[in-house]
Amino acid sequence: MIKDLRDYIQLLKEQNKIDIVDEAVELSDISLRMREQEKRGKTILFRNIPGFEGTSMINNLFADRSFLAAIFGCAKESVQELLEERYSKRIPPVMVEEGPVQEKVFLGEEIDIFGFPFIKHAPKDGGRYNSAGIVIAKDPRTGIRNCSINRMQLKGRNVTGFRMSPRQDLESYYNAAKELGQKLELAVAIGNHPLDLLAAASGPPRDVDELELAGAFRGEAVELVKCKTVDLEVPARAELVLEGYLDPQEPWEPEGPFGDFMEFYVPVMDNPLFHITAITCREHPILQAIHAGSRDDVTLLGTPREVEIARMLKSMNVDVRKISLQIVNNYLTGAVAIRKQLEDEPRNVMMGAFAAFKFLKNFVVVDEDVDVDNPKEILWAMSTRLRAEKGILVIPNAVGFGRDAYGIHTAKLGIDATAPLGHWDEFERTGGQNG
Ligand SMILES: Cc1cc2nc3c(=O)[nH]c(=O)nc-3n(C[C@H](O)[C@H](O)[C@H](O)COP(=O)(O)O)c2cc1C
Ligand SMILES: [Mn+2]
Incomplete structure (x- = not known):
């Protein structure tokens, strides 16, 4: 590995x-x-x-x-199953004395985030951004560690804007720190092991340390070193780390605009500031950038969410064949291929998927002969197998993607495009042109 x-x-x-x-x-x-x-x-x-x-x-x-x-x-068809298998085999990280990520240490006046090649991602962005850091924090109530990926707009030598979406784990940490009158310390690791990024993009229950999940995906423990200025630990073999804190007592400041994963510009909005207390890095670090709404983005966030939906559906005894949240580059629309066992099962499948991933907005259930990665195949299944009078489920007023002034993400749409149970012979495909 x-x-x-x-x-x-x-x-x-x-x-x-x-x-x-x-x-x-x-x-x-x-x-x-x-x-x-x-x-x-x-x-x-x-x-x-x-x-x-x-x-x-x-x-x-x-x-x-x-x-x-x-x-x-392994074959690319096997990735989903392999990750599903590994997901529950969590491995706690181990501490090591030193790591390459601390070959160089910048403190106090030496800190200058502009000295690193963070880029402007879209032409109308409000500035240069860090888009690919693993943000590590500890729950002020329990000490449980969390990892997430959050965009950060460069604002000063030692300060950035910090986007913390509502309803994510980090926001609950921030609110808890506020109540306790504390700062929330963060360490942001950039230039990561790819599977650590995958773990940070996952959404396990709040009491799961995503670094243990990273260990599960890797099949071995992640090595961590202690930070220099905050009470946190970071992957020893990352490329660069920003240490610092959010201060919940401090007013929020304008951040943005930023070209986001739905391919819109998020307007300027008030967000917390991240204050940097140290930068540590390798001698010649490699930074990473991710374009929102790219294949890179959808593979990174979609893959672990597919695994989480698969786990949920399998716990309901659904015969799941394949799930895709990568039909379009924004993981709000997905599809699953199943071998249907009960005529009304697709409805339960939809509810299970919406429960497993709260941002999921549209979800199509198809038979196992449909390629769920291919939008044409999904439309083919809707054209040929959907019975709209019974195959459409709308769940209003549910939690969805948070930035939503017009109520676009607060309802769920489920579509059952499976053939009637027991009539498979009449719906067998000829091997035509759609695929
Ligand atoms: C490239 C990329 C950028 C992201 N940017 C943000 C962001 O700026 N703010 C945010 O709250 N979530 C962002 N996310 C989503 C979270 O990182 C993701 O939902 C994560 O699982 C949340 O962690 P949690 O489950 O521990 O709450 C981003 C994800 C990716 C892949
Ligand atoms: Mn989490």
Whole structure:
């Protein structure tokens, strides 16, 4: 098993899945180059960014599921099942004395986040952003650790805006710290083992430490080192760490706009500030950026949520064949292929999926002969098997994606596009043109 981002880069080289750029690319041109690269479906590493000598920038770590398959050495069709198997086998991290992530330490006046090649992601963004950090925090009530990915807008040498969506675990930590009159310490690891990112993007129950989940995905314990200025631990083999805190007593300040995963610009809104108390890094760190709404983004967030939905449905004895939250690049619409056992089962399947992933908005249930990754196949199933008078479920007023002034995400739509039970012969496919 690979141990860090550098091992992953080596693996991608061996499999011809990465382009390494040694010619000079200006910081302001990187986002555009990344978008071109996303169309090619390969990772890209920029090693020569004028003004940021010695630091690299990587993008498109997960161009599709085959990149995860490369890590596990399995077929891409097997990734979902493999992660499902590993999900419950959590492995606690272990402490080590030292790690490459602390080869260099910047404190006090030496801290300058602008000195690192964080990019502007979309033309109308309010500034440069960190988009790919694993944010580590401890619950002020229980000490349980949480990992998430949160965008951070560079604002000053040692301060960033910090987007903490409502209804996520970190917000509950922040509110608890506020009640206790405490600051909330954070450590933000950048340039991570790809499976640590996958764990941070997962949504296990709140009492689960996502670093134990990272251990489960890796099949071995994550090594951690103690931070220099906060009471937290970070992956020893990450590339760079921002240590600091949110102060819940402090007023929020405007952050944004930012081109978000739905391909809209999130308008300027008030958000907390992240104060940086130390930057530690490797001698020549590799930063990472993720374009919101890219294949990279949907593979990273969609994959663990598919696994969580599969676990839920299997606990209901549904014969699940495959789940996809990667039909479009925003994981709000998904589909599952099942072997139906009861005529009305698809309704329970929809409810199970909506319960397992609260952002899920539209969910289509199809038979096992439909490819759930292919939007044409899903529309084919709706054209040929949906009985709208009984196959549509609308659940109003449920919790959905939080940023929603117009009520677009507060209702769930379930669609049963399965053939009538017991009439399989009449619905057998000819092997036509849709796939
Ligand atoms: C690239 C990327 C960027 C993200 N940006 C944010 C963000 O700015 N704010 C946020 O609250 N969640 C963001 N998320 C989603 C959370 O990281 C994700 O839902 C995570 O599982 C939340 O952690 P929790 O389950 O421990 O609450 C982002 C996810 C990805 C993959
Ligand atoms: Mn969590």
